[in-house]
Amino acid sequence: MAEGVIAYYLTGYGNWWLIGILLLIGLWGIVAQHNLLKKVMALNVMQVAVILYYLNAAQKSGTTLGVLRAGEKVGDVAAYVNPLPHALMLTAIVVALAITGVALALLLKVYRAYGTLEEPEVFRRMQQQ
């Protein structure tokens, strides 16, 4: 009985809680970390949380990929995972990749200009000039 309840909550709610915690970890990292590289990493964590949210929403247990196999009938919606969120998230992953690329290029330029990636130190050196 107790195991059933725990399993029910873990499969029904546990993953959503994990995604929420992951999102907040990302947000906390962006706000609280002083290192600019760590901020970019935290941003990636946050983006991954959003991507997982979509994929979780598409998930149905006991179903398969949205690929029509021989002998299966068309239009049997209950047999397949919803493929649209996956398609959307492919785009979102590409966008996240592009953001990370631009961020890393900017980080390199910041490091070359100021010799550090610690945000308060960067500001201090900006003031001195």
Place this chain on the structure above:
Amino acid sequence: MNAHLPILIIVIPLVAGMLAPLLAFFSAPMARGVVLASALAVFAGSVAALLRVLEMGHPWSYYLAGWPPPWGIEYVIDPLSGVMVTLVSFFAVLALDFAGPYLAGRSAREKGAFYALFMLTAGGLLGMCATGDLFNLFVFLEICSLAAYALIAAGGRRSVVAALRYLIIGSVAACMYLLGIGYVYVMTGSLNMGDLTILLPPLLDSPAGILAVVLIATGLAIKTALFPLHGWLPDTYSYTPAPVLAFIAAITTKVSAYALYRIFYFVAETAGPVSATLEVLGWLAAAGILFGSLMAIAQRDFWRMLAYSSVGQVAYIVLGLAIGNSLALIGAVLHIISHAVVKGLLFFIAGSVKWQTGIRTIPEFIGMARHMPLTMGAFLVAAMSMIGLPPAIGFFSKWYLVLGAVEAGRWVFVAVLIISSLLTAVYFFRVIEFAYLKGKRPEDVPEAAVLPPKTGPELPARMLVPILVLSVGAVVLGILNEPLIQNVIQYALPWRLP
């Protein structure tokens, strides 16, 4: 050709942007020619699309690759998005023209990169205006933001830090927007705005609906630089190269405000938690108007003053959305146009003053009126419009906002609008005082810094023309505000007003 106009005005700048570095590798003038020609073509196409939609009397839907929604992506040109694409493409042409002298000494590779990034920004913004799909809006938001981060970073050592900070904050905003439309998708199973108009409003009054609305509002408010989420704006605007800045300052925040307007009024139809969210946004906007104006008064740097003034002025649009009757919404749309024209003009002026004399701080403006008479004349027109003196367009947008607030009985907002006009007058008259009236230098400015009267042409023609076009435009639009509202903006209001 004509039937594909809604997609062409997005694809042309994207393709031109991709081609520009390649063309610049062979010949920089050819790259400039192709980019300018494509920007002009997009402008002509936008005007044609707007005129056709006004003639048709119903929105013009275009199904990408012939797939009908909800499977395919839909592009919709209605009077509102028609106005927005016309505005964006018009500023793209002006800013490209203005950028000419800035790029004169640069290598072909740098020119190619600039044109590519600029056209990608413009294409992304045009896509945000024309799309009829919430996820597609996210993709275009990221296209224009990413290209804009790179453009901002081109302004030197300080601008790199500003661009990185903007990138982090902007990406958090995009993440929140994406999560918000994720909730919308899970609730309704569609991301097409036309579908959602029917599906979404009945479902909104639920915990998931509240979360969706709050996340979308927060994401777009960061992009709009609504107080207190404006932190990225002053640094970014202070260090960006001027031609880019005039385009970004005039357009990007306004397009995000447009997205807010589109989603809250056209898609969600102010159902359920939306009106409460708008109420919160309205109070934040009122605080932002006062904060922006006060901070602008405190600045010595001309560019930073304009940046804080942007924080205040963008909040006018959100305030108009929050008041939400037809007069206030007319005021909000008119203020999108008026602030784009005037803030674009002001940053063109700030850029050309810096380009010609190297001056940025306001106390150094002594003698500027004799040194650059036409530019400072344009500044007077811009200041007139910002303060809200007739016949400049700024007067009429504020007039409609105040009328809307009076009609809704929101007396606090009326007071905020009027006090902010006075504060705006304070910080613009300070510049006018230094440029026109001060004969003597203050203690902390060296003698040599007082500018001599003008000798020879004050600016290259390519920089002067956008300034003159916009300053004349600010007055002409003001005088023609009645036909503009009667024929265009009236149709840019939501079908069902709350």
